[in-house]
Amino acid sequence: xxSIQQLRVFAAxxxxxxxxxxxxxxxxxxxxxxxxxxxxxxxxxTPLFDRVHPRLKLNDQGRQLQxxxxxxxxxxxDIRHLFDQGGEPVGALRIGASQTIxxxxxxxLLSGVSGLEAKVQIHNTYDLCEMLSRxxxxxxxxxxxxxxxxxxxxIWREDEMLLVVPPDHALVRKGACHLSDLSNYNWVLRxxxxxxxxxxxxxxxxxxxxxxxxxxxxxxxxxxxxxxQGLGLTFVSKLAVEDRLQQKxxxxxxxxxxxxxxxxxxxxxxxxxxxxxxxFISYVRQH
Numbered sequence: 315x316x317s318i319q320q321l322r323v324f325a326a327x328x329x330x331x332x333x334x335x336x337x338x339x340x341x342x343x344x345x346x347x348x349x350x351x352x353x354x355x356x357x358x359x360t361p362l363f364d365r366v367h368p369r370l371k372l373n374d375q376g377r378q379l380q381x382x383x384x385x386x387x388x389x390x391x392d393i394r395h396l397f398d399q400g401g402e403p404v405g406a407l408r409i410g411a412s413q414t415i416x417x418x419x420x421x422x423l424l425s426g427v428s429g430l431e432a433k434v435q436i437h438n439t440y441d442l443c444e445m446l447s448r449x450x451x452x453x454x455x456x457x458x459x460x461x462x463x464x465x466x467x468x469i470w471r472e473d474e475m476l477l478v479v480p481p482d483h484a485l486v487r488k489g490a491c492h493l494s495d496l497s498n499y500n501w502v503l504r505x506x507x508x509x510x511x512x513x514x515x516x517x518x519x520x521x522x523x524x525x526x527x528x529x530x531x532x533x534x535x536x537x538x539x540x541x542x543q544g545l546g547l548t549f550v551s552k553l554a555v556e557d558r559l560q561q562k563x564x565x566x567x568x569x570x571x572x573x574x575x576x577x578x579x580x581x582x583x584x585x586x587x588x589x590x591x592x593x594f595i596s597y598v599r600q601h
Contacts, residue, residue, distance in 0.1 A: 315357075316354055316357060316358070318386075318387075318390060319350065320350050320351075320353065320354040320357075321354075321383040321386060321387060322340055322387060323336065323340055323342070323347050323350040323351055323354070324350075324351060324354055324362065324379065324380075324383055325380065325383045325384055325387055325449070326339040326340045326347075327347065327351055327363070327370060328362075328372055328376060328380045328383075328448070328449070329448055329449060329450045331369040331370050331371060331372075332368065332369060332370070333347050333348055333351075333370070351363075358375075358379075360375045361373065361375070361376075362375055362376035362379060363376055380449060381584045384449045384584075384585065384586070385584070385585075385586045388585070388586040388588055389586055389588075391405060391588060392586075392588045392589055392590075404429030404430070404431075404590065405429070405430075405431060405588070405590050406430075406431040406432070406433060407430060407431070407432055407433070407452050407453070407588075407590060407591060407594060408433045408435070408450065408451045408452045409432055409433070409434050409435070409451065409452065409453060409454065409455070409594075410434070410435045410436075410437065410442040410445060410446065410451040410453070410454030410455070410456075411434060411435075411436050411442075411454065411455045411456075412436070412437070412438060412439050412442060412454075412455070412456045412457045412458065412508070412509050413436055413438070413457075413504075413508070413533065413534050413554075414457055414473070414509065414510070414534065414550075414551040414553055414554050415455045415456070415457065415577060416434065416436035416455075417436070417534065417554070418551075418553045418554055419455075419553065420434065420455065422601075423597070423598055423601060426597060426601065427593065427594055427597055429590070430590065430594065435450075435451065438458075438504070438505065438507050438508040438509070438532075439456045439457055439458030439459070439460070439507060439508065439509050439512070440458070440507030440508075441507070442454040442456055442580070443456070443460045443461070443462050443465060443580065444462075446462070446465055446580060446581060446582050447462050447464055447465065447582065449582060449585070452581065452585065452588075452591055453579060453580065453581040453585075453591060453594075453595070454579075454580050454581070455470065455577065455578070455579060455580075455598075456509065456577070456578050456580050457473065457508075457509025457510065457551070457575065457577055457578075458507070458508065458509035458512045459512065460578075460580050464582055464583055464584070465580050465581065465582060465583060466580065466581055466582075466583040467578045467579065467580045468578060468579040468580075469576045469577075469578055470576070470577045470578055470579050470598065470599070471576075471577050472574050472575070472576060472577070473551050473552070473553060473574065473575050473576070473577050474551070474552040474572065474573065474574050475510070475513050475517075475549055475550065475551060475552070475573040475574070475575060476549070476550060476551075476552050476555060476566050476573075477491070477496075477547060477548075477549055477566065477567045477568075477569055478538070478541060478547070478548050478549070478550055478555050478559075478564050478565070478566055478567070479541065479547050479548075479564070479565055479567055480541060480542060480543075480544050480564065480565065481562055481563070481564065481565045483547075483565065483567075485547075485567045486565045486567060488567075489568070490567075490568045490569070490570060491567055491568070491569055491570065492569070492570050493518065493521040493522045493569065493570075494521070494522065494523060496518070496522040496523075496547070497522050497523035497524050497525075498523070498524050498526050499526050499546065499547050500526040500527045500528070500529070500545065500546035500547070501514070501525065501526065501527075501528050501529070501546045501547050501548065501549075502528075502529045502531065502537050502540040502541050502545050502546040502547070502548045503528055503529070503530060503531075503537065503548060503549070504530070504531065504532065504534070504537060505530050505531070505532045506530075508532075509575070510534075510549060510550055510551060513549060513573070513575055514549045517573055518549055526546070527546070528546075529545055529546060534550065534551075534554050537550065538550070538554070538555060538558060538564065541564060542558075542563055542564060549573075579595060579598070
């Protein structure tokens with residue numbers, strides 16, 4: 315029977331696919347991690363990884379064990395904190411958030427959950443779903459669609475997308491626009507696989523005729539600063555841009571219809587929900 319320590323080491327190696335990174339996560343030397351993994355594979359009588367230097371890729375046996383190991387470790391964590399602070403759930407959660415949520419919503423949410431030690435990763439939707447599929451996160455809050463069969467999504471709240479331009483742009487003087495009015499303009503957009511880029515590619519680009527030059531940037535702040543400098547139009551969340559609209563650093567151009575999207579929870583469908591995770595999800599649902 316594997317020990318809890320061996321399962322901890324195995325789970326870390328499975329997440330990072332690297333002995334060095336795993337050793338930092340479990341606070342052991344690289345040699346001790348390698349030894350523990352070797353002992354586990356010997357005890358189970360099967361290799362768990364394909365060694366593709368410098369990485370270790372989970373094989374079929376390893377993927378089966380990963381689900382069970384993560385479940386056991388999460389339940390052990392739940393037991394460890396069961397009676398902390400008079401029964402209030404405490405501990406650490408590995409939370410992922412796409413940029414709009416991570417920068418403009420998540421900090422306020424985290425401040426409302428006592429006893430939570432949050433380890434937050436802010437990435438685009440695609441990267442977060444990849445991390446969830448490898449059990450690197452407990453849950454994530456995303457703006458785009460998950461295409462992983464192993465992940466479960468739940469709609470959390472609605473968000474509105476706005477067409478945004480510099481305050482002195484000709485489209486501001488024009489008033490309400492049809493998408494056909496946007497032909498030949500340059501755009502400043504997030505990278506592929508981000509939630510806002512997905513919205514542009516699906517709802518705007520196919521209907522505006524000729525799309526001008528596209529500048530791609532991987533942060534919302536860089537996108538909005540570039541629009542302020544007149545480098546193009548953008549299509550972003552109202553949550554991200556409302557301060558700049560109030561300060562008149564940017565302007566919103568009304569379109570002939572409203573564009574909304576869903577913000578969602580997502581987690582691995584085989585992931586055990588600890589008491590702290592259930593408490594956090596319940597709190598976020600209410601806010």
